[in-house]
Amino acid sequence: MQGNEACAEGAFYAGCRFFAGYPITPSTEVMEIAAARLPKMGGVFIQMEDEIASISAIIGGSLGGQKSMTATSGPGFSLMQEGLGFACMAEVPCVIVNVMRSGPSTGFPTGPSQSDVMQARWGTHGDHPAIVLTPASVQELFYETVRAFNLSEQYRMPVILLYDEIVGHMREAITIPAPGEVEVIDRARPSCAPHEYKPYDTYHGDVAPLAAYGDGYRFHVTGLYHGADGFPTNNTKLIEETGQRLLRKVDNNRDKICKNEELYLDDAEIGIFAYGVSAKSAKFAVKELRKKGIKAGLLRPMTIWPFPENAVEELSKQVKTIIVPEMNLGQIVYEVERVAQGRCEVKGVLRADTEPIKPAQIIESITGNGFFTASSKMSELMVDRDMLDG
């Protein structure tokens, strides 16, 4: 099964029955599969006139009570930013898939890239929370899509699935779990009397239950700063409090939201911090380095936002160097530098020519050019095979 297909399947498993989208490479297959499968499940599929309309429609769909999703790439993701901000402000659960391609602008549509990580965090204006997941294989894409829906329902906010073209178009055999095998979380619904309902009431915590339009709870939703009742406010104290609460929803639950994979980290002297497809190369590189007696280890975040600060901090205390391979001209490497605070060296291994970062490039950054022997060249070739079988 292809990555994009696994993403759509994960969404259906999680209970997504509403998809609105606009075609764009390399994300289009997610939409095409939704178009084929949703009508059979009695769900809603609609092709909208553009990406702005797509995210708007899924927010409307979510307020109508359906778990909703859209999928896009680079320029389409840029267009969705305003709607993303609305979903943050109005606290509407939804999932946005961004299969990254290189940019800015039309860029290179058919090649992979990891250059939207900062846009995924800060693309929309204003202070706002962000949950961004970075799966690295087809099977993981399935599980992480389910998790994206769960997090979005749990914290009442948009969640972004961020992966690159290689993960999206990679084919791997996957197992789709039986219904009930993987936990599926639904948003909390109000149980109070309709006239008592306040859509942003924080009485029970930072996340209020969300009614659906048409369920008898008549409520107001706006993109303006609002009070507990959902109506616009000019009250400066309330505006500050709402802003803080939005951030707090994620900050206070960092440990529950963050998810990392660790490889050979126990005794590592050199740490590699890699996400998405670059982590596949990094994994291979770590194994190769270990064979050469170099104590390298991998920290792979499956949640890139909120940034896994604790894990990176620990790593920075332990190792001499953290290598950050990414397919852009420097984005997450600065975040690692920020957290490391000079405790160790931080080195980016960057590439933005739409070719994946190969293990050899990572190994070279650690050992220098003299490292390569004939067998190492072999390993460079083996990389591509490794990528295929995960």
Place this chain on the structure above:
Amino acid sequence: MSTQTEETRPLAKKKKKVPFNYSPYVRGGKLPHIWCPGCGHGIVLKSLLRAIQLSGLSQDDIAMVSGIGCSSRTPGYVDFNTLHTLHGRALAYATGVKLARPKLKVIVTTGDGDALAIGGNHFIHACRRNLDMVVMVYNNSIYGMTSGQSSPTTPQGTTSTTGRYGSIEPTFDTCKLAQAAGATFVARGTAYHFQELEKVLHEAIMHKGTAVIDIIDACPTYYGRFNKYKTPTEMMEKIEKEGTVSVKQAEKMSPQELEGKLLRGIIHKSDRPEYLDEYNRLLERVQKK
């Protein structure tokens, strides 16, 4: 409040001389509204609430969606399921709400700038789909909330803060645009002819498919001030009363007499499959296989 749906209920006749009770429809504590003295938006809202009452719809079965601007503040004042969205995007949000909850009657309140400039693309495609909803374009020919810039319906030659020397751009005719894009119910009303507007809105609510109503309204604070209208009343009379003719009157008028006047009333009505009906047929078809 009756829970009868619009499909089963015929156009009802209004009862005479019973004072209309607006209070069930208005949210306690949310008034006064932000509209300026002399603005017609309040009159339009009254006509809408009366039309809703006439249609027998329950407040729980109505979703009101708006974009950004003066007109788009309407949902905050009324006690329905309400959604105040982004500039220009009301119709896309409304599409999502309607598809997720087909039982809701979706009413969109939007302005000329919101619907036809930034939201132009959504407007034509909403008309093309013919999804069941009412689209009320509060048309005062200017951007009110941002204090008086030209909009796509600002008449050529008139003044605004971004058309200081007289706008040179041709204007959109909302109704022609809606009809050409495929809306199956197209009408025009004015805040001046509020009783007529109530009837038109009632019919729009009863219509199944996309119903677009261009509502000529006047903005005395900006448009009026810039274009030398002395009072809101003068503006209403010049723009809404003298600037429009009913479809019936127009039949007896020559092209010369009609020049510069906008048609008022139901301009176009056609019978074309509604989007959700089509979608449900599709579901039936694919689920059989």
